[in-house]
Amino acid sequence: MSVVLKVEERNTRPRSLRKQLRATGRVPAAVNGNGIEHLSISCDAKALDKAIRENGLNAVYTLDLDGKKISTLLHTYELDTFTKAWIHAEFLAVDMNEKQEVEADVSLVGTPQGVKSGGILEQTLYSVVVSATPDKLPERVEIDVTNLAIGDSLTVKDIPEHPEFEILTDAEEQICAVVEPNRPEDDDATDSVVAEPEVINSKPEE
Numbered sequence: 001m002s003v004v005l006k007v008e009e010r011n012t013r014p015r016s017l018r019k020q021l022r023a024t025g026r027v028p029a030a031v032n033g034n035g036i037e038h039l040s041i042s043c044d045a046k047a048l049d050k051a052i053r054e055n056g057l058n059a060v061y062t063l064d065l066d067g068k069k070i071s072t073l074l075h076t077y078e079l080d081t082f083t084k085a086w087i088h089a090e091f092l093a094v095d096m097n098e099k100q101e102v103e104a105d106v107s108l109v110g111t112p113q114g115v116k117s118g119g120i121l122e123q124t125l126y127s128v129v130v131s132a133t134p135d136k137l138p139e140r141v142e143i144d145v146t147n148l149a150i151g152d153s154l155t156v157k158d159i160p161e162h163p164e165f166e167i168l169t170d171a172e173e174q175i176c177a178v179v180e181p182n183r184p185e186d187d188d189a190t191d192s193v194v195a196e197p198e199v200i201n202s203k204p205e206e
């Protein structure tokens with residue numbers, strides 16, 4: 001999947017220019033890789049938000065810089081902790097014929113039989129590393145859990161093979177399990193032994 005994102009080249013000095021860019025609704029960004037050592041750019045924050053919301057983090061972002069097209073992946077980004085406003089973004093320029101490695105979310109599909117029987121589904125792995133050409137990178141990897149009974153679990157090796165990408169995460173990593181619910185201890189299960197009180201200053205039997 002490829003998404004066109006219009007960008008503009010930007011000056012890097014003085015540093016206060018970044019703050020000015022953000023104030024006008026633009027995101028300071030940079031592009032590296034595939035023959036590009038370092039290119040400072042900016043893009044519209046709303047357009048970037050919309051693109052990610054509709055296409056995900058693993059889409060190919062084709063940067064349009066004055067008519068020049070650069071195929072990239074969104075490599076890293078920084079958001080304000082409180083406002084979630086964009087602070088900076090890093091794009092990785094890629095060769096569309098060369099495989100890349102990214103993280104994809106693990107999505108559990110269905111309701112396990114064990115949950116219907118009173119068990120609890122516990123997920124322990126939420127993402128896996130996948131390898132594919134940029135246009136085949138998945139945003140998420142789905143795994144069907146409907147047949148899991150109480151006591152059953154799934155590992156990475158249980159994810160069905162896909163023709164477009166390869167999963168690189170350790171095959172033995174557990175993804176999820178259906179477990180028995182926690183049961184409170186029965187207070188009446190065991191009888192408590194109460195010792196007889198000691199009689200102080202009692203006279204010995206004659």
